[in-house]
Amino acid sequence: MTNKISNVNANAIEQLQNQLNAHHIDRFCFNIYPVQNDLNRTLVPSVKYNNVETYRKIKFIIASDNKALQIFQDYFKHFAHRNQYFGTKFKLGPTLCPVDKHAKKLCSKWKEHFKNLGAVTVIHWLIAMPNGYIASFNLFSSKECAIIESSLEKGKRQLQHILDLYATYFIFHHIGKLNPPVNYNGLSSRGVNILKMLAKGDSLDDIANEMFLTQRGICYHVDKMKAILDCSNRSELIKKAKDLGIL
CATH class of the missing domain: 3.30.450.80 (Transcription factor LuxR-like, autoinducer-binding domain)
Structure with a gap:
């Protein structure tokens, strides 16, 4: 809706x-x-x-x-x-x-x-x-x-x-x-929150504890966002997210 x-x-x-x-x-x-x-x-x-x-x-x-x-x-x-x-x-x-x-x-x-x-x-x-x-x-x-x-x-x-x-x-x-x-529902709200924490410099451990997820779960969301936004690494993902107004 x-x-x-x-x-x-x-x-x-x-x-x-x-x-x-x-x-x-x-x-x-x-x-x-x-x-x-x-x-x-x-x-x-x-x-x-x-x-x-x-x-x-x-x-x-x-x-x-x-x-x-x-x-x-x-x-x-x-x-x-x-x-x-x-x-x-x-x-x-x-x-x-x-x-x-x-x-x-x-x-x-x-x-x-x-x-x-x-x-x-x-x-x-x-x-x-x-x-x-x-x-x-x-x-x-x-x-x-x-x-x-x-x-x-x-x-x-x-x-x-x-x-x-x-x-x-x-x-x-x-x-x-x-x-x-x-x-358009390409990125989930949880994925965007993880991306914001990465952009602040938080470690995977910190993000996992904050989000009540395993590191593997965090990596799953990050890899999915990299695929959707066609990025090869986290630095590129964060930069593109800023360029697109997501961050």
């Missing part, structure tokens, strides 16, 4: 939403994805930004409000896999997914549900970040797709600038929960 990160600066959320309102966007959700080489695909499969199952694995997102979170969960649980616009046609920048054109494939209950939630058009906006992540805004609008397309023709550059700024802000302040290796 996806949860909304609760300690996001309320003023930042409000300021971003006020600017999105000018483009007929009523709500938003934000999260980030790994680039192709960030995770070992054999151990953490299907972590792709154009894969419905990926969205279902997400533990934390930043959302404008609880209704945005509900749309996010319901959309990817019940609808996205039916939408021909979803998935392989994703690209950097905006991709419009007009829910209304494909709602006939849903039962009347869900058609009315999304309409009541204000999800007539969904925009998936992907941004390549300097740290190698792909930032993703899911933007929800109660307007028809044609109105959104017209708005983007006039204001795409301005909206891109706004989203770039807030993507950088959200990642800087909330990378601990948003970083993909943790957010």
Whole structure:
């Protein structure tokens, strides 16, 4: 189940939403994805930004409000896999997914549900970040797709600038929960705690005593994290974990 990160600066959320309102966007959700080489695909499969199952694995997102979170969960649980616009046609920048054109494939209950939630058009906006992540805004609008397309023709550059700024802000302040290796269940909370203790210089004995594990158990978690993050030794593992925002 996806949860909304609760300690996001309320003023930042409000300021971003006020600017999105000018483009007929009523709500938003934000999260980030790994680039192709960030995770070992054999151990953490299907972590792709154009894969419905990926969205279902997400533990934390930043959302404008609880209704945005509900749309996010319901959309990817019940609808996205039916939408021909979803998935392989994703690209950097905006991709419009007009829910209304494909709602006939849903039962009347869900058609009315999304309409009541204000999800007539969904925009998936992907941004390549300097740290190698792909930032993703899911933007929800109660307007028809044609109105959104017209708005983007006039204001795409301005909206891109706004989203770039807030993507950088959200990642800087909330990378601990948003970083993909943790957010997609690639690394366990116990493994991350072990990694933090290693980074502090604690010995295997100290960590084993603190975690109530054997040294063999500690090594198992460390080796698994090395495989997931594609590292050959502990020093490289700690460095990469810092680079990815895990530590």
